[in-house]
Amino acid sequence: MNLLQDKTAIITGATRGIGKGIAEIFAKQGANVAFTYSSSVEAANALEKELNTLGIKAKGYQSNAANYDDAQELVKSVLETFGSVDILVNNAGITKDNLLMRMSEEDFDKVIEVNLKSVFNMTKAVQRTMLKQRKGSIINMSSVVGVKGNAGQANYAASKSGIIGFSKSVALELGSRNIRSNVVAPGFIETEMTEKLDEKVVDGWRNAIPLKRGGTPEDIANTCLFLASDLSAYITGQVLNVDGGMLT
DSSP: OOTTTTOEEEESSOSSHHHHHHHHHHHHTTOEEEEEESSOHHHHHHHHHHHHTTTSOEEEEEOOTTSHHHHHHHHHHHHHHHSOOOEEEEOOOOOOOOOGGGOOHHHHHHHHIIIIIHHHHHHHHHHHHHHHHTOEEEEEEOOHHHHHOOTTOHHHHHHHHHHHHHHHHHHHHHGGGTEEEEEEEEOSBOOTTGGGSOHHHHHHHHHHSTTSSOBOHHHHHHHHHHHHSGGGTTOOSOEEEESTTTTO
């Protein structure tokens, strides 16, 4: 029996990296997958095709979760096509790193809007359906940076910390209706984005991690699978650091 058989998941920002890893593992475990992307149409079409070959229903939506109306519209479309929403993974996010003295107001606002406001928008959008079903699992992607801060990332850290406070509040509000809200805080995950970095720098980071390696999108996806499935039926309001021991 697959862990997510016949459940429907919405995953934001799923055409690459962590989001893609989550979409693939959810589909392999029997979930129907609705995923969003902002601009990479080709990657989205390829992912849709790949997921559909696994015998589930998958559909990509070009949608901006940071826009309140877009989020409402997206969930409406997903419900029309899939009939329900059992799992929401808020994964879409950006960085605009800079020291505070050089950070523009625009770069602060944009990161808060894309990373944090999107979580509010999407949670609001699925709330009514999950309340009606009296079940649901909401998984929000934070970061070790949201837990401990990081120089040059005040905007990103604020957005990712905000996600933690938001998720814990939602857990308290919606727990009586069997709707769970949890946070995954990835450490250093090796994706397409990190491949562009200097190898020496990356090696330095790996050596500082107790498990002596960077994480993979699959490491994060497996954690999300646990939180999305009934294996974690009694877990809500928690932050799972998936970081190889970085914050130990």
